[in-house]
Amino acid sequence: MIRTSGVPRLTPLTIRRPRLERWLDAYSRYPVRLIVAPPGSGKTSLVLKYCAESDRNVSYHAMPQDADAQYVRRTFGKLVNGSPAHCCEIVIDEIDNASPQAREELAAMVESAPENVTLIYVARSRECIDMRRLVARGIAALCDAHRLAFDAEEAARLAEACGVRATDLELRRLIEDTDGWALAASSAIRTAAAEGQTIDRAYQAWRAQSQTLLREFVAAEVQHVSEPLQASFWSLFAGTSRVDVAHLRELEVQGLFVIDDGRDALRLYRPLQPFGVRAAQNDARAAMTPPLMVRMFRSFEARIEGRDIPWVRRRDQQIVKYLLLKPNGTATRAEIASVFWSDTDRHLATQSVRTACSTIRKAFASIVGPANVDLYFRTAPDIQIDLKNVVCDVRRFVAHVNDGDADFEREEFEDAAMHYRAAEKLYAGSLLEFDAPEPWIAAQAGTLSDRLMQVLERLGGFAVEHEEVTAATQYMRRAQALAPEHPAFARLAARLERIRDPKKAARPALQSVS
Numbered sequence: 001m002i003r004t005s006g007v008p009r010l011t012p013l014t015i016r017r018p019r020l021e022r023w024l025d026a027y028s029r030y031p032v033r034l035i036v037a038p039p040g041s042g043k044t045s046l047v048l049k050y051c052a053e054s055d056r057n058v059s060y061h062a063m064p065q066d067a068d069a070q071y072v073r074r075t076f077g078k079l080v081n082g083s084p085a086h087c088c089e090i091v092i093d094e095i096d097n098a099s100p101q102a103r104e105e106l107a108a109m110v111e112s113a114p115e116n117v118t119l120i121y122v123a124r125s126r127e128c129i130d131m132r133r134l135v136a137r138g139i140a141a142l143c144d145a146h147r148l149a150f151d152a153e154e155a156a157r158l159a160e161a162c163g164v165r166a167t168d169l170e171l172r173r174l175i176e177d178t179d180g181w182a183l184a185a186s187s188a189i190r191t192a193a194a195e196g197q198t199i200d201r202a203y204q205a206w207r208a209q210s211q212t213l214l215r216e217f218v219a220a221e222v223q224h225v226s227e228p229l230q231a232s233f234w235s236l237f238a239g240t241s242r243v244d245v246a247h248l249r250e251l252e253v254q255g256l257f258v259i260d261d262g263r264d265a266l267r268l269y270r271p272l273q274p275f276g277v278r279a280a281q282n283d284a285r286a287a288m289t290p291p292l293m294v295r296m297f298r299s300f301e302a303r304i305e306g307r308d309i310p311w312v313r314r315r316d317q318q319i320v321k322y323l324l325l326k327p328n329g330t331a332t333r334a335e336i337a338s339v340f341w342s343d344t345d346r347h348l349a350t351q352s353v354r355t356a357c358s359t360i361r362k363a364f365a366s367i368v369g370p371a372n373v374d375l376y377f378r379t380a381p382d383i384q385i386d387l388k389n390v391v392c393d394v395r396r397f398v399a400h401v402n403d404g405d406a407d408f409e410r411e412e413f414e415d416a417a418m419h420y421r422a423a424e425k426l427y428a429g430s431l432l433e434f435d436a437p438e439p440w441i442a443a444q445a446g447t448l449s450d451r452l453m454q455v456l457e458r459l460g461g462f463a464v465e466h467e468e469v470t471a472a473t474q475y476m477r478r479a480q481a482l483a484p485e486h487p488a489f490a491r492l493a494a495r496l497e498r499i500r501d502p503k504k505a506a507r508p509a510l511q512s513v514s
Contacts, residue, residue, distance in 0.1 A: 013161050013190070015161055017154055024120070028089075028118060032141075033120045033121070034121050034131055035047065036145070037148045038181075043093070043122050044122065045182070051091060056089050057089070059079055062094050063092060063093065063098050066097065066098075067099065068101060072102045072105040072109070079117070080112070088118075091120040092106065092120070092122065094123070095128050103129050110139065110140070124254070124255035124256075126255070145255075145259065149182075150178070150180040150182055151180065155171045155175060155185055156168070156171050163193055164199070166199045174200075177271075178269075178270060179269050184203075191206045214271070215391070216291070219291045220391070221255075222256060223306065227306040228247070233251055233257075236268050237268065239273075292309075292390045292391070294324060295393050296321065296392060296393060296394045296432055297394065297397070297429050297430070297431060298428050305367075310367075313356075319356055320377075322440060325440075329385040330383070330384040331384075333350070337352070337353050340353075341353070360377055361377060376390075393428070397451075400419040400426070404418075404419030404455070423452070424455050424456065453482065453488040453489070456475045456482075457491060464499055467499060469499065469500065472492075480493075
């Protein structure tokens with residue numbers, strides 16, 4: 001059974017995959033088993049299902065971002081050097097997040113671990129540690145993207161669990177259309193269940209409806225590699241140029257949604273390739289445009305394909321920030337003039353807006369070219385940031401909180417917790433914390449802070465209900481650091497105090513945390 005707290009929760013419809021569990025069992029005596037495949041391939045679901053059924057002592061850990069060597073020694077030292085009388089399996093997920101020094105520690109752990117300890121390393125990239133050497137020496141077994149891909153039998157099992165009736169031909173076609181990529185195959189089947197559609201129709205509907213989310217999902221992964229590789233990926237994604245085979249190979253090694261059909265026949269996963277005939281050329285270009293990646297929590301950053309937008313003036317940045325915080329990314333020229341030039345003569349304010357629009361367009365054009373500026377920024381009839389081509393941390397935060405609130409109201413608490421955890425992770429600091437105070441920033445910052453406090457209260461409440469005192473304390477401490485006078489902090493502190501010491505239930509809520 002799994003002993004580590006904080007294990008990710010799975011949807012109730014996650015199926016077991018006996019074929020892959022047999023593989024894990026077959027190589028259980030190897031010092032390390034490697035599970036390496038692109039994001040969305042079902043790696044974490046597989047190991048969690050396997051661990052839940054294991055008769056060994058199992059410890060699951062997901063590596064935090066930029067974990068260092070000291071973290072590895074502190075976290076896994078006791079587990080590796082524990083009692084020799086007990087068999088132990090240590091599953092370490094997301095090892096791509098570790099620093100180079102931490103990865104060296106993980107590689108050394110393979111050599112130094114006693115015989116009663118076996119390791120399972122889960123990663124996106126084959127280069128995060130020297131996997132080729134470990135496999136060549138016969139001390140590691142590798143489960144790669146091809147082995148991890150769904151087959152028709154597994155798709156049939158998931159369809160049955162979801163109450164979807166599908167023929168063998170439909171399921172085999174789905175596996176071919178999706179390359180067995182778990183994210184796409186499972187989403188199509190669940191869409192079929194929700195919409196009462198055939199598998200074929202559900203897959204096409206899911207692709208059409210999920211273009212923005214898929215682009216955001218992919219963009220978040222691609223930003224971790226070098227700028228030349230990012231440029232190659234987005235060229236491949238857009239289908240605008242021939243990509244060098246060496247770059248394709250590197251993308252495939254990094255686990256960035258490229259599949260090898262053999263003999264250097266490398267290509268993008270089919271669910272990410274263009275499909276259908278667009279009504280207008282602009283729609284096609286927009287659907288495959290490299291997104292504007294924006295960070296607004298704490299400090300401001302705006303990049304396209306890893307390149308910073310070269311703003312001419314601070315005012316240009318402010319206008320873009322203002323538009324990004326608007327519900328539809330749009331404001332009239334009069335609104336922009338009233339917000340940023342309220343004390344200026346009307347004629348001069350109008351001219352200032354016109355000049356700002358021109359310099360903003362030039363900033364975008366320096367990155368994407370004049371012909372593509374309208375894919376991101378338009379000035380007629382109103383001033384607009386095209387949100388279809390933007391991935392913004394604030395907007396993702398709000399979307400996760402909204403989805404979590406909806407799930408919470410439906411009493412689907414596991415799904416709510418998933419969205420709340422994603423939102424909490426995105427909130428890296430106050431909105432535009434390092435910007436000069438502005439009324440429109442302060443109002444938005446207060447709203448976002450209040451929403452985070454609600455998220456922390458509910459996550460802490462879930463932890464309290466499961467008697468996960470450490471997790472609940474962490475949420476409470478973050479709430480205290482953010483807004484110690486907020487009622488949400490007092491309520492969460494009181495709930496935690498009751499499970500720590502039931503005799504204090506009637507006493508006033510804690511006012512501080514040591």
